[in-house]
Amino acid sequence: MIYYILQPFHEQAIAIAKFIKENPKxxxxxxxxxxxxxxxxxxxDEITVVExxxxxxxxxxxxxxxxxSTEIMLSRGDMQLNDIKMIQKNLLVFDKIAFLNLCRKNNLPIxxxxxxxxxxxxSFPIFFKEKNEKGGGLRGRANSFDDxxxxxxxDLIFQELIESPGTYGVAFLAKEGKMISSFSHYEMESYPVSGGSATVIQAIHDSRLIELTEKFITxxxxxxxxxxxxKYCPTRKDYVFMEVNAKFWASCYFSFKNNPDFLKKLFSTEVKTExxxxxxxxNRLLNTGLLNTIKVLCKYRGVALLKESSLIKSFLKGFLFDIGLRKK
Structure with a gap:
């Protein structure tokens, strides 16, 4: 089978490509x-450039x-990956305001x-992020109008700042408004720190997260x-939705290793559960600076490591990050 990988040098793209290559055919x-x-x-096997x-x-x-690439392809219609169809309607969640309005209408906590x-x-401190999903993008904490x-x-949405560590995620596959597979995680550390891709991630199971995700899907x-x-809100004593990403997520390697049902249904690839x-x-951890990397590695001593690409660029980026901090 031929697979055309769009945005092929994203971290999740390389991870997905390696899994697909488990089948040499x-x-x-x-x-x-x-x-x-x-x-x-x-x-x-090949790299092609198209307009x-x-x-x-x-x-x-x-x-x-x-x-x-997901937004471009969905704008043209539904997509199919083996057993799973990605429908054009999912474009709505790229619009963060429309997504939040949908949650509010259906009594989902936000x-x-x-x-x-x-x-x-x-009003401060508050959290801000872009109105439309761009993959990462501008976001962070503002302590005053000066920020x-x-x-x-x-281009921004302004929200209540949820004061709690980390971010929780439920990766899922859905058919006809029903969740058919899932894997939950807790993102303990991230890059950038204000909210981005996981640098340290942990497998969890929480029935409330599954309940909220199923309700959204339905x-x-x-x-x-x-x-x-x-995010977990200590005041509400409940989780609140931050967003739903209608695309492959940066930590999909972790999800797919723990629940290879994703690989079977999406790419007809059979691997053992790990x-x-x-x-x-x-690599991402190094981007946060060498000093922080050492601190985190000491904190999570003995934890499994994943090297996604050459460490040289990440090491240099971390070094320059630390130099920049000293200059401030």
């Missing part, structure tokens, strides 16, 4: 838009791995939301793959 073609930077990777995804031959499966003109000095001077206010009528993200309780993504 599969052929992997990395697809780059002519606006994307050309790289190379031995996992791919538009419509130029991809109509054979095999197309696998969009990032927010941009942080309080503000318009910029409603903010007062006493919002350099940000594009018209009320939305969701079909496809995705990741529901939550129970990994806690995992450190060492």
């Amino acid at each position: 599969n052929r992997l073609i990395a697809v780059l838009l002519d606006t994307e930077k050309y790289k190379n990777h031995t996992v791919y 538009d995804y419509s130029k991809i031959p109509p054979k095999g499966f197309i696998v969009p791995t990032g927010a941009k 942080p309080n939301q503000f318009e910029y003109w409603e903010l007062k000095d006493l 919002l001077i350099q940000v594009p206010l018209e 009320t939305f009528g969701y079909e496809g793959w995705g990741l529901a993200e939550y 129970r990994i309780e806690t995992l450190i993504f060492i």
Whole structure:
């Protein structure tokens, strides 16, 4: 079977490609838009550059791995990966305001939301993020109006800051508004720290997280793959929805290793379950600085490590990060 991997050098793309290659009969073609930077990777049988995804031959499966490629492909209609269909309707969750309105309408817990003109000095600290999913993007904590001077206010959502460590996630597959497979995790550390991809992640099971995710899938009528993200609110004593990512998530390696049902249903790939309780993504961790990396490695001594690419670039990035901190 031929698989065309879009945004092929994302971390999740490389992880997915390696899993698909577990079956030597599969052929992997990395697809780059002519606006994307050309790289190379031995996992791919071929790398092709196109001006538009419509130029991809109509054979095999197309696998969009990032927010941009997923949004482009969904804008053209439903997508199919073996047993799982990703429906065009899922585009709604790329619009964070529409997603929050849907949650509010269906009594799903979400942080309080503000318009910029409603903010007062006493409103801070708050959390801000972009209105539309871009894969990462601008987000963070603002302690005062001064922290919002350099940000594009018209592109942002302003929310109550949920004061609790880490982020919770439920990776899932859904068919016709029903969850058919899932895996839950706790993101203990991330890069960037304000909210991003996991650097230290732990497997968990919490029935409340599953309940909330199932309720979202049912009320939305969701079909496809995705990741529901939550923060735990000490005041409410409950989880609140942060967002649902209708795309492959950066920590999918961890999900797929612990629950290979994802691989079977998406890519017809059979692998043995490997129970990994806690995992450190060492490349991402290095990006947070060498000093922080040493601190985290000491804190989580003996935890499994995953090297996603060459450590040299990540090491240099960490070194420059520490140098930048000293200059401040």
